[in-house]
Amino acid sequence: MSIKGRVWKYGDDINTDVIFPGKYTYTISDPDEMAQYAMEDLDPDFAKNVHENDIIVGGKNFGCGSGREQAVVCIKMSGIGVIIAKSFSRLYFRNCVNNGLYVIVSAEAVDAIENGEEIEVDMDNGTIICGAGTISFPPLPPEVRGIFEDGGLIPHTKKILGTG
Amino acid sequence: MKEAQLSRKKDLMGQTFAEKILSKYSGRTVLPGEIVEVKPDIAMSHDNTAAISGIFEQLGVDTLDDPDRHVVVLDHCTPPANEIFAMNHKITREFVKKHGIKHFFDIEAGICHQVIIEGGLCLPGTIMVGADSHSTTYGAFGAFGTGIGRSETAVIMATGKIWFRVPETIKIIIEGEFPEGTGSKDLILKIAGEIKADGALYKAVEFAGPTIENMSVSSRIVLPNMAVELGAKIGYMVPNKATLDYLEGRAQKEFEVVESDADATFDKIVEFDISELEPQIACPHTVDNVNPITEVVGTKIDEVFFGSCTNARLEDFEIVAEVLDGKKVHRDVRMLVFPASRDIFLEAMRLGYVQSIAEAGAIIMNSGCGPCMGNHEGVPAAGEVVLATNNRNFRGRLGNRESEVYLSCPLVAAYSALNGVISDPRNN
Numbered sequence A: 001m002s003i004k005g006r007v008w009k010y011g012d013d014i015n016t017d018v019i020f021p022g023k024y025t026y027t028i029s030d031p032d033e034m035a036q037y038a039m040e041d042l043d044p045d046f047a048k049n050v051h052e053n054d055i056i057v058g059g060k061n062f063g064c065g066s067g068r069e070q071a072v073v074c075i076k077m078s079g080i081g082v083i084i085a086k087s088f089s090r091l092y093f094r095n096c097v098n099n100g101l102y103v104i105v106s107a108e109a110v111d112a113i114e115n116g117e118e119i120e121v122d123m124d125n126g127t128i129i130c131g132a133g134t135i136s137f138p139p140l141p142p143e144v145r146g147i148f149e150d151g152g153l154i155p156h157t158k159k160i161l162g163t164g
Numbered sequence B: 001m002k003e004a005q006l007s008r009k010k011d012l013m014g015q016t017f018a019e020k021i022l023s024k025y026s027g028r029t030v031l032p033g034e035i036v037e038v039k040p041d042i043a044m045s046h047d048n049t050a051a052i053s054g055i056f057e058q059l060g061v062d063t064l065d066d067p068d069r070h071v072v073v074l075d076h077c078t079p080p081a082n083e084i085f086a087m088n089h090k091i092t093r094e095f096v097k098k099h100g101i102k103h104f105f106d107i108e109a110g111i112c113h114q115v116i117i118e119g120g121l122c123l124p125g126t127i128m129v130g131a132d133s134h135s136t137t138y139g140a141f142g143a144f145g146t147g148i149g150r151s152e153t154a155v156i157m158a159t160g161k162i163w164f165r166v167p168e169t170i171k172i173i174i175e176g177e178f179p180e181g182t183g184s185k186d187l188i189l190k191i192a193g194e195i196k197a198d199g200a201l202y203k204a205v206e207f208a209g210p211t212i213e214n215m216s217v218s219s220r221i222v223l224p225n226m227a228v229e230l231g232a233k234i235g236y237m238v239p240n241k242a243t244l245d246y247l248e249g250r251a252q253k254e255f256e257v258v259e260s261d262a263d264a265t266f267d268k269i270v271e272f273d274i275s276e277l278e279p280q281i282a283c284p285h286t287v288d289n290v291n292p293i294t295e296v297v298g299t300k301i302d303e304v305f306f307g308s309c310t311n312a313r314l315e316d317f318e319i320v321a322e323v324l325d326g327k328k329v330h331r332d333v334r335m336l337v338f339p340a341s342r343d344i345f346l347e348a349m350r351l352g353y354v355q356s357i358a359e360a361g362a363i364i365m366n367s368g369c370g371p372c373m374g375n376h377e378g379v380p381a382a383g384e385v386v387l388a389t390n391n392r393n394f395r396g397r398l399g400n401r402e403s404e405v406y407l408s409c410p411l412v413a414a415y416s417a418l419n420g421v422i423s424d425p426r427n428n
Helices: A031-036 A070-077 A090-098 A107-112 A142-149 A153-161 B002-012 B017-026 B049-058 B083-098 B112-118 B133-141 B150-159 B184-195 B217-225 B241-247 B314-324 B342-350 B353-359 B410-419
Strands: A002-009 A055-058 A082-085 A102-105 A118-122 A127-130 A133-136 B035-038 B042-045 B070-073 B103-105 B127-130 B144-147 B162-165 B169-175 B204-208 B234-236 B268-273 B280-282 B290-292 B303-306 B334-337 B385-388 B404-407
Touching: A031 A070, A055 A107, A070 A090, A082 A107, A090 A102, A090 A142, A090 A153, A090 B150, A107 A127, A107 A133, A142 A153, A153 B049, A153 B150, B017 B035, B017 B144, B017 B169, B017 B204, B017 B234, B042 B112, B042 B150, B049 B083, B049 B150, B070 B112, B112 B127, B112 B133, B112 B217, B127 B133, B127 B150, B133 B144, B133 B217, B133 B234, B133 B241, B144 B234, B150 B162, B184 B217, B184 B268, B184 B280, B184 B290, B204 B217, B217 B234, B217 B241, B217 B314, B303 B410, B314 B342, B314 B353, B314 B410, B342 B353, B385 B410
Parallel strands: A002 A055, A055 A082, A082 A102, B042 B070, B042 B127, B070 B103, B127 B144, B169 B204, B169 B268, B204 B234, B303 B334, B303 B385, B385 B404
Antiparallel strands: A002 A118, A118 A127, A127 A133, B035 B162, B280 B290, B280 B404
């Protein structure tokens, strides 16, 4: 699987309150509608201009703060195909895997990638092709990869329970 | 042979609390970095139970794995601000009834973490998860407490199980006595300012040392509660005598304290001497943007939010009531007061604290999360400044991205409410 798209680059410690404001957490339950508010308090241009398969690049501790899952769902539904960061908050990382949104931890890639450039991420071979060259990244841990490959925690659990 | 040697070596090594409890619950000796599957004792959800129930229903399972392991508390928008929140509560009540969840606390009870503690459900040596990031709070009682997602909570409802990566542990040793005008909130803000929002990312944080051992139950809770603001998976402390006394006659079942071994391997040991600690303020718009109060004294404020799972317990009420007694909140300031639970509210009323605070002109609100996530009950206007005793000041946190939020302890909040500006309690 590979994804090619435009980069939306942000800084360190991007918190879930600015990704999906708390005031919407109980009033918006439709995933498509969530996408309209993605990044509202960080980058009001994001939701209007993001395209399918675009890529978010963040600094360290991406997704810190509240563990609200909508902060992942809104990003996924906005079309983002992968998030690359120097590190993720643990809850955000879990919520990404559990919702089948691919995450890459690579400080080298984050430093190399420019905002707005088009890059290609090849999940099978573990490479990112960007203006600065080709960068390798480590795969997800095997225990976690299974959840992602099944499409997220809910389909994964249904498969285990035999209720799928 | 190699594996047998490794496991024997593991058995001989001292373990941290996190390694020990995850070994116990997974049935094998584990090291940091390994992934384990465990069955938590308690899984908490709040107003998000309505959404979680919808995810649970997708799983194709008719009944909960163990309804007695679930705690449901309505607190995030109580009473409901509009028909959407009201329906959310209705769905939650119906789900609780249908599945026989006996640990259910409706909108009158208070904030989930406080209600669980008061209900004797937060016990040493147990694994407690919650669909709320501040579930690190439970470490104040020697539990492995951590936040999980909505989907994960739904899966625990169906299977009882969840995976964790075994964390490395940072030990934070605190020594010294709190100088006048400071308390545990100033300490955790000081730590956040020093080690930053990712300083304990993926790690367990163990708070230790004489200062921690001598603190009250309420003051201790503040530290693990905000451990998540350092990126931590859990915050932990060995239950002290005050904590064990608190649990006496309250604990809903027997428990066994689990502690780090004396020869456990810590990722890092950090020491703080608080003898010179000053009141600390987290400035907009991050929790780790911390300054000593002297840097921001005189900043004009429009609202004081005294509440949250961090700082709205009885001892906080005592502190605030003492400052406000016989005085008046500044005419340009709205002071909103949210007891962390109904039990705290009733006791604060009995002791006269509520009387003093209300007579000073503060508005006594119902127990619950209040404006902490911008739902209702005190959303600031654009351009306004809020001084809050809660745990997060991210942009838009209280419901308006054009407002600014400063975080402080209740003592600073009380003096500042009187003066209309951020005020140093040592000069008042």
